[in-house]
Amino acid sequence: MRSSNLIFIAGLIFILLTDTIFWIQLKQYLNKKWQILLYGLHTLFFTCTLILFQYSVSRLKGPDSYFWIEKLIGLLFLFYTPKLIYTVFNGIGLLLRRCCQRISKLIRLFSGILAGALFLILLYSLTLGRYNYKIETVNLTLENLPAEFDHFKIVQLSDIHLGSFGESYPGMRKLVGEVNRLQPDIIVFTGDMVNNFAAEMSPWITLFQEMKASYGKYAITGNHDYGDYTRWPTETDKRNNLNQFFENMKSMGFHMLNNDRIPIVEGRDTLWLVGVENWGNPPFPRYGKLDVAIDSLPGQACIILLSHDPSHWRGEVLQVPRIALTLSGHTHAMQFGIKIGKNEWSPAQYIYPEYDGLYRHQNQYLYVSRGQGYLGFPGRIGLRPVITEFILHPNR
Known part of the structure; x- marks a missing residue:
């Protein structure tokens, strides 16, 4: 006080x-x-x-x-x-x-x-800039990607922060329309659907049900989804809020990957989609258990990992070469930056070595989405909110 x-x-x-x-x-x-x-x-x-x-x-x-x-x-x-x-x-x-x-x-x-x-x-x-979405297409050649998954399309969403919009926001219907127009094979959401409260999702559940993908929609938790940034009367209230969050995500059509994995099967080939709970550097929580999520997966498996905080990539992921691609969010690129051609500057780069876009180390890739929502400052300056489609190719 x-x-x-x-x-x-x-x-x-x-x-x-x-x-x-x-x-x-x-x-x-x-x-x-x-x-x-x-x-x-x-x-x-x-x-x-x-x-x-x-x-x-x-x-x-x-x-x-x-x-x-x-x-x-x-x-x-x-x-x-x-x-x-x-x-x-x-x-x-x-x-x-x-x-x-x-x-x-x-x-x-x-x-x-x-x-x-x-x-x-x-x-x-x-006003208009906060939902002037940029559609970014990323063609990626991945090690060990099965041939059946050539031209497989993944659309990534991240950091929507529904509580920042109230109950009426034209950008949300535009978001759903843009995603469906891309006709994705799968949709992945890499955390921070809410600011704190599961009730933030209530006005939008029906709209998010309209978002479609051939092989389903998958999601993980971000640091805000746990309700850690408010005072709860009791621990039971906090736990009930998180349980309601998971119920709402299910109602929206998302399959949650909480330190878990799921096989995406195409013909005789399999692509493994793995998701972990939030794993970040202090003060952010480390609920993610990568070892549990990938336990017993085949040695030659091609793995795509969903992990909210890009700090996880250097912290643990690079030690697991089988993880060909990691998809993250969290940074928002601080909702502020300047991009001229391929040159980009944002204050986020002084906090996160990987804060926006595609990064590579040997045969492993990390992509950091700057997300579609906002937190704190209710807008975007310079760097637009992004919807990213990945088109995958095998390394022949």
Whole structure:
């Protein structure tokens, strides 16, 4: 509670300070009506919103909690990031006004253009950009892949975080339509269907039943699916929530692979799909048991592994050469990055060596999906949410 109060006080000071500096810089260009609108009402709205949020946040203990918290975060980012950029650069321009008038004008002009552009980028990322899915096709040649599985198609989904969307979200129907259009042989989901609560899934069960694949739909748990990030009245409540999560996944049509495996049979050939529970570096839990999941599999088996956290690849998976392909998620690529051609940058790369896309070590591949949902900031900047289709080929 003490840390919550400190965050609230810091947020309040930030809003009042930023708005005051912004108003001082702009008041010479505006009449009193616009001054009242831009400073008085605008600042009053965000101040009251922050106070209301501080008062009610401790009472948000259900599926809607993330939804409303993320709405506030989105609004603050939308209005105060451009405002902060403007006040800093425009302030520099004002300081240079007496000694370098031409440079001062250019800097102040630049500050306005930059702030305006940033506002539009954020507005897009918070609205249409959050479900502007990129369909990424990856052709992969795998060691020991049986010939019958040539051109076998897998579609990967990950990190949907249903509780972030409330009960009405146009992007979800679009997601199901895009997946069905790809006509996959199997659909795999690599964890974090929810933020915490199984009830987040209730509005979407019927829609997810419409998602079809010839050989079925398979899923694993991510770190958020266990309900570890909220306080439960009792351990029994937490356990019941997890049991309900598994029931909801089953109702959606997913076969859960909890430290388990299943053979995908085509003619006389078999491809093994293996799934483990979450395995991550601290503070993330290690419920995954790879040794149990692959125990007694044939020595020449071609294995595709579902493991939510890409840290598992370096941690254990590379020690098992039979695992030809590992599919992960978790990172979201921090929902922010820049990609120009084949060059990509995201702050996620400073935390995870493998954070987005395809990686290879000898004959083993890892693919990290940046997912379709979001958490915290309710949007995507630069790096679009992705639906990935893998087309498999044997190594002839």
